[in-house]
Amino acid sequence: MKIVVTVKLVPDTTADKRIDPATKRLVRTGETVLNPFDEYAIEAALQLKEKLGAETTVTVVTMAPERGKEVVRKALAMGADDALMLSDPGCEGSDVMGTAYALAGAIAKNGFDLVVCGTQSTDAITGELPGALAEFLGVPGLTYGRKFEIDGTTLRAERETDSGFLKVTTGLPAVVSVTKSINEPRYPSFKGIMAAKTKPTTTLSLADLGIEASAVGLGAAATVVVDSAERPARGEHAVVKDEGDGGKRIADFLVSRKLL
Amino acid sequence: MSDVLVLVDHLDGDVGKPTLEMLTLAGRLGSPVAVVIGGDSAATAIVEKLGQYGATAVLTVDADQLGSSLVAPVVSLLASVVASRAPIAVLISSTTEGKEIAGRLAVRLDAGVLTDAVDVALDGSAVVVEQSVFGGSTIVHARATRGVPIITVRPNSVTPAAAPATPEVAQVPVPPVEGRQATVVETTVDEGGGRPGLSEASVVVAGGRGVGAAENFALIEQLADSLSAAVGASRAATDAGWYPHAAQVGQTGVTVAPQLYIACGISGAIQHRAGMQTSKTIVAINKDAEAPIFELADFGVVGDLHTVVPQLIAEIAKRKGS
Numbered sequence A: 001m002k003i004v005v006t007v008k009l010v011p012d013t014t015a016d017k018r019i020d021p022a023t024k025r026l027v028r029t030g031e032t033v034l035n036p037f038d039e040y041a042i043e044a045a046l047q048l049k050e051k052l053g054a055e056t057t058v059t060v061v062t063m064a065p066e067r068g069k070e071v072v073r074k075a076l077a078m079g080a081d082d083a084l085m086l087s088d089p090g091c092e093g094s095d096v097m098g099t100a101y102a103l104a105g106a107i108a109k110n111g112f113d114l115v116v117c118g119t120q121s122t123d124a125i126t127g128e129l130p131g132a133l134a135e136f137l138g139v140p141g142l143t144y145g146r147k148f149e150i151d152g153t154t155l156r157a158e159r160e161t162d163s164g165f166l167k168v169t170t171g172l173p174a175v176v177s178v179t180k181s182i183n184e185p186r187y188p189s190f191k192g193i194m195a196a197k198t199k200p201t202t203t204l205s206l207a208d209l210g211i212e213a214s215a216v217g218l219g220a221a222a223t224v225v226v227d228s229a230e231r232p233a234r235g236e237h238a239v240v241k242d243e244g245d246g247g248k249r250i251a252d253f254l255v256s257r258k259l260l
Numbered sequence B: 001m002s003d004v005l006v007l008v009d010h011l012d013g014d015v016g017k018p019t020l021e022m023l024t025l026a027g028r029l030g031s032p033v034a035v036v037i038g039g040d041s042a043a044t045a046i047v048e049k050l051g052q053y054g055a056t057a058v059l060t061v062d063a064d065q066l067g068s069s070l071v072a073p074v075v076s077l078l079a080s081v082v083a084s085r086a087p088i089a090v091l092i093s094s095t096t097e098g099k100e101i102a103g104r105l106a107v108r109l110d111a112g113v114l115t116d117a118v119d120v121a122l123d124g125s126a127v128v129v130e131q132s133v134f135g136g137s138t139i140v141h142a143r144a145t146r147g148v149p150i151i152t153v154r155p156n157s158v159t160p161a162a163a164p165a166t167p168e169v170a171q172v173p174v175p176p177v178e179g180r181q182a183t184v185v186e187t188t189v190d191e192g193g194g195r196p197g198l199s200e201a202s203v204v205v206a207g208g209r210g211v212g213a214a215e216n217f218a219l220i221e222q223l224a225d226s227l228s229a230a231v232g233a234s235r236a237a238t239d240a241g242w243y244p245h246a247a248q249v250g251q252t253g254v255t256v257a258p259q260l261y262i263a264c265g266i267s268g269a270i271q272h273r274a275g276m277q278t279s280k281t282i283v284a285i286n287k288d289a290e291a292p293i294f295e296l297a298d299f300g301v302v303g304d305l306h307t308v309v310p311q312l313i314a315e316i317a318k319r320k321g322s
C-alpha cells in the first residue's frame, strides 16, 4: 500500500507572524519547523505501515521552497521512506486552492492508496486543505480522524466532531486528516536521523507535474488581501490580589460588564 | 437586493447563536437566505426564529435524502443552490466542519474562500471581509478575486440583531452525490455533559497546570456549567491527561473568541494566547502575579484558584438566584 503524508513548513510557534505591508503576504522568512499537526499524520502513517507490513511505503510530500528540506528531513528521520518536494518559484503566494491543486498533481503523479494530512497548519489555521485535496483528487475525504483500522481496501475510523464523534468508513484510495488524539508522535532516533541522510528526496517543479504556472501562485489566488494592521493593544485592565474576596470581585466585574 | 446564503446550524429545533450572527452579517450585504438541512418538521420549528433575524427565504432540505455520506452531500447541495440563486456570498460558521465545507465548495465552484471572518461589508459591489489572523495579532481585510465569495464566520463576532421578516419557505431538491464517499455508520454524542461546542461557545472556562489534577477539573466544569460555558484547557493540562485533547485551546489546539474567557491556573504562554487573545473579555485567576496571562486579562485575581473558583461559583449562584 502506498501512503502519502502531506507536511508543511511553518514559522516556529513562538515567532511573531506578520504581513508585509508591501506584498500583503505573510512574511515567511522565519519559517523553520515542521507543522506540529503533521507529526500526528506522520506517526499515523508509520503505525499503519508497521501493521500492514513491508510492502507498505510512506512518502512525505511538501510544497515549499528549498528550506523545506528541513521538515522533510525530520519526517524521514521519524521513519518515512522517501520524500517529494514541490519547489518552484511559481508556487509562491498560492492560497489554499492553489496549494491543494499543486499537491494533488504531485500526489497523483506519485500514486497513492491513502493520503494522510494534519488537521490544520499553525500559520494558516484554515484546515481547508485536506478537504480541498480530496476534491481535486476526486476521492473520499475523511477528516478529523482517529482510531484508524484498515481492512483490505476499507478504512474505518472515528471522526471527532464538536459534540462527540462519528464512526465512519471509507473505501481506498482516500484522503484523511488526523487529530491530536490519534497518537503520540515519536521522536526521531539517532539511527533514524542517520538513515534520513540516505533516503531519496525528489525535487519537482511545476513543469515536472505538467501544471501551468497560471494555475498556482499569487496570480492564481482566488482571494486577495486589501489591507492589514496590527490589532490594537487591549484596553485598560485591573489585577487585584485575593484578600479572601477574589471570587466575589470577579462576580462584581462580570456584573459590571453585563456578563452575569 | 441580492441573496446571501447562510448555512444554518441547528439542533432539535433550536437555531444556534452563530447562525443568528451570520444572518445579521448577511443582512449588511443583501437578503439573507437560510439553508436548513433537516427535513420539514425541523424547519417549521425554526423558520420563525430565522425570520426574526432577517431571513427573507428559508430553503429546506430533507436530511434523510442527503444520505449518510460525510460532508460531500452538503457541498453538492450548496453548489446547486449557488447555481440556482446566484448569491453574492455564502456564509458558513467557522467550525471545523464549516471550514471543510467551505474549502470543498470553493474547489467545486472555483471561487475564493475567506476563513474566520469577524465582519463583512460591501465596497461597491465587492464583498470585503475582516479577518483576524495569526492568533489574533493581525487584522486583515480581504476579498475574493473570482467566483462567489465563500466566507466562514467566526462565532461571537457580532451581536445578533432582530430584523423581522416573513420568509418564504421552499423545499430544495437534493442533488445526486457523485463518486465514492466516506460514510457515517454511527453517531455518538459526547461525554461533554450537554455543554456548548468550544469553538462557538459564548463563554469558555479554561483550566491549566494550576488545576493540579484530573479530578480537580470537576471544579472547572462546575464553574463552566454555572455560566453555560464550554470547558477549555491548556496544553499542559491536556498533555498531562487531565482533560481530552479536543479541549486544548491554542495555536496547536482550538482557536476561540468568546464573549468571556476565564483562565484558571494558566500562565499564558504565547502558544496558548494565540488561541484565545481575541476573546472579548478575559478574566484570569493565577497565584503568580508575574504570569503573562495578566497582561491580557481585563480583570485578574492573584490568588489560589482552589479558593477563588468555589467562591466565584457561589457568588454566581447567589446573583442568579436574586
Ligand SMILES: Cc1cc2nc3c(=O)[nH]c(=O)nc-3n(C[C@H](O)[C@H](O)[C@H](O)COP(=O)(O)OP(=O)(O)OC[C@H]3O[C@@H](n4cnc5c(N)ncnc54)[C@H](O)[C@@H]3O)c2cc1C
Residues within 6 Å of the ligand: A013, A036, B207, B208, B209, B210, B211, B233, B234, B235, B236, B237, B248, B249, B250, B251, B252, B253, B254, B264, B265, B266, B267, B268, B269, B270, B271, B272, B275, B285, B286, B287, B288, B291, B303, B304, B305, B306
Ligand atoms: C510547538 C508548541 C505548541 C504549543 N501549543 C500550545 C497550545 O496550543 N495551547 C497551549 O495551551 N499550550 C501550547 N504549548 C505549550 C505552552 O508553551 C505552555 O507550555 C502551556 O500553555 C503551559 O500551560 P499552563 O499555562 O497550564 O502551565 P504553566 O505554564 O505551568 O502554568 C501554570 C500556571 O498555573 C499557576 N498556578 C499553579 N497553581 C495554581 C493555583 N493553585 N491557583 C492559581 N494558579 C495556579 C502558576 O502560577 C502558573 O502560572 C505549545 C508548546 C509548543 C512548544
Ligand SMILES: Nc1ncnc2c1ncn2[C@@H]1O[C@H](COP(=O)(O)O)[C@@H](O)[C@H]1O
Residues within 6 Å of the ligand: A006, A007, A008, A009, A035, A037, A038, A041, A061, A062, A063, A064, A096, A099, A103, A116, A117, A118, A119, A120, A121, A122, A124, A125, A126, A127, A128, A129, A130
Ligand atoms: N504547502 C503544503 N505542503 C504540504 N502539505 C500542506 C501544505 N499546506 C498544507 N498542507 C497540509 O494540509 C494540512 C492542513 O493545512 P491548512 O489547510 O493549511 O490549515 C496540513 O497539516 C498539511 O498536512
